[in-house]
Amino acid sequence: MAHQYPDKRPSEVLSEILREIPVIQWEFLENEAEDRWLPYTLLASQDLEHAYSCFKSKCFISFRQHRYEVNLRQLTQRNWNTGTVRRIRRREAVDLPALSAASQEMLDLLEFNIQSRKRLKTENDALKVSNDTLQTSHADLTRQLDKERWERDLGLQVERVMCDAEKRGLQQQLSRQILSQLPDWSTLCTDYMQRALKRYDPKFTALRDYFLQSMASHRRSSQSGQWCPRPDVEVTDIVEVVNCNKQRAYETARGGEVLHRNSHSCCAIPGVTAFKCTVEDGCRDLNEYLLFHGCPRHRVDDIARRGIDPQRGGETTGSLFGRGAYFAQNASKSDLYTTCHECHGNANYTDCRHAEGERCIFAVRVMLGETWLAKTQGLSQTIRAPERSNGDPFDSIAAVTKKNGGIVDHMEFVIFDRQLSLVRYLFYYRHKTACQCHNCQHRRTA
Ligand SMILES: [Zn+2]
Ligand SMILES: [Zn+2]
Ligand SMILES: [Zn+2]
Ligand SMILES: [Zn+2]
Known part of the structure; x- marks a missing residue:
């Protein structure tokens, strides 16, 4: 039942995981002047990654109700309807600061949980120790009481046996006297x-x-x-x-x-x-x-x-x-x-x-x-x-x-x-x- 809690903070653990398993994100340059890149939808991103990993030079994707022809050598996309061409890029990691506020909140919660559980475990361990101590002293007391009760019972039994023996002895003595007795005729007038x-x-x-x-x-x-x-x-x-x-x-x-x-x-x-x-x-x-x-x-x-x-x-x-x-x-x-x-x-x-x-x-x-x-x-x-x-x-x-x-x-x-x-x-x-x-x-x- 002893849980092992990591000493690392959850955020550190998470970034380690992200480093080992690259998160692939395909993006397109929405505004060249402002250098604003936007991610594709998950589905489009998966299609692009599939074509990329199969070493294709071209593929087609649907995105925002438009159809695009993607050139995977030049890393561009062309809108079939409008003919607009934009640059695209493939990113292998996501920066931590980019994590959503919700994720951060979740991490904080996780961190809080872990800290709480650590504290609870410490308290629980302390309680266990004092419980063990209590049980030990309770067992000691019980044993002591049993011993005293046993000694007292034994003492009473011995006393009772001795009393009975004494009583029996006295009764036997009395019976012997009675059965052995002869009347003192010198005191009788008949x-x-x-x-x-x-x-x-x-x-x-x-x-x-x-x-x-x-x-x-x-x-x-x-x-x-x-x-x-x-x-x-x-x-x-x-x-x-x-x-x-x-x-x-x-x-x-x-x-x-x-x-x-x-x-x-x-x-x-x-x-x-x-x-x-x-x-x-x-x-x-x-x-x-x-x-x-x-x-x-x-x-x-x-x-x-x-x-x-x-x-x-x-x-x-x-x-x-x-x-x-x-x-x-x-x-x-x-x-x-x-x-x-x-x-x-x-x-x-x-x-x-x-x-x-x-x-x-x-x-x-x-x-x-x-x-x-x-x-x-x-x-x-x-x-x-x-x-x-x-x-x-x-x-x-x-x-x-x-x-x-x-x-x-x-x-x-x-x-x-x-x-x-x-x-x-x-x-x-x-x-x-x-x-x-x-x-x-x-x-x-x-
Ligand atoms: Zn009979
Ligand atoms: Zn007879
Ligand atoms: Zn008869
Ligand atoms: Zn003889």
């Missing part, structure tokens, strides 16, 4: 009571979340290859059980026989997802967990008061690992052993056909102590865990999952001493209408 938790109580939320998160997917039936969706349930009530005598017995076992059997902290149990109660400072780790236990609905209050009796274990629920009290780490597993509020008196869990009836599952604090990892079925009538090398029995049995070489889909735990478990909470809940879990499918179709 031996036994049930108290329903308010829904806005953080305790309710923590416990409900724990209950719901433990729901797992199960096979359609024990030998089936089909896995059903996790139970979709709604918690209707959570009731805390305060049972001073049972708690005293539990705490006594913890500080006595179980402690004596385990001279060091107990081994960690592989594959456990259940909540492990916080080990208090200065105490030995005795593998205390919050586990689930399902019961027929009509027995709930009795069991809450008396505790879970290992002697009655396996009476109704089978006894793969001996006659003890069975606990699950998935409420969905305990759900199988429940009946509902619509069931009659002595109904067994296999009898319940009410998919959406209200059920109850216990959350029980269980002291598993040193656990025997069972990978095969045990003796169904055995009333204690296998012995360790020193002759003492293990405190509990943990059924290992198939994934880890065992025989169950979901871990379960068995204890044989009544005082190693303490009923802490009752979860009242219903399966939702849309629930497609293994138990709902069974209860609806059986």
Whole structure:
């Protein structure tokens, strides 16, 4: 786009052109006394030039309604009618002063145009430079702003992530405290009571979340290859059980026989997802967990008061690992052993056909102590865990999952001493209408 403008004036350019391309002009002497020469018309001039360049000695032209005979050797013309003879001449250049005023005006205009365009170009170049400068500084500013915005966003994100982590950490800490908590019975004036938790109580939320998160997917039936969706349930009530005598017995076992059997902290149990109660400072780790236990609905209050009796274990629920009290780490597993509020008196869990009836599952604090990892079925009538090398029995049995070489889909735990478990909470809940879990499918179709 960069135009190059000549430094020469247009008049100079024009005269150069005229010098290179001769302008031929034929003229006749109109007045000899005044030496006044006049040009022929363009047409006559062209005819004369043609004859001249063909080296003719004579030619005829028409001019001003007269016919002339032209002698190109003598350079004369003779009017055929009047016989008047005049001299003629051939001129090869036109003097600049002879240019018409109009031409001069045009040249002036051209000159003016060129000067204007030069000035405009200069101004335009200057504008371009300042525009470039502006664009550069604009780009710099944009980059700077982007950088600052990015840094600010990153800072905010980091802060938010840290806040979230902190909040989650605090919530987890609170949940751990809640799930680990035992009532201070020394301040109570009653031996036994049930108290329903308010829904806005953080305790309710923590416990409900724990209950719901433990729901797992199960096979359609024990030998089936089909896995059903996790139970979709709604918690209707959570009731805390305060049972001073049972708690005293539990705490006594913890500080006595179980402690004596385990001279060091107990081994960690592989594959456990259940909540492990916080080990208090200065105490030995005795593998205390919050586990689930399902019961027929009509027995709930009795069991809450008396505790879970290992002697009655396996009476109704089978006894793969001996006659003890069975606990699950998935409420969905305990759900199988429940009946509902619509069931009659002595109904067994296999009898319940009410998919959406209200059920109850216990959350029980269980002291598993040193656990025997069972990978095969045990003796169904055995009333204690296998012995360790020193002759003492293990405190509990943990059924290992198939994934880890065992025989169950979901871990379960068995204890044989009544005082190693303490009923802490009752979860009242219903399966939702849309629930497609293994138990709902069974209860609806059986
Ligand atoms: Zn050990
Ligand atoms: Zn039971
Ligand atoms: Zn029922
Ligand atoms: Zn269900």
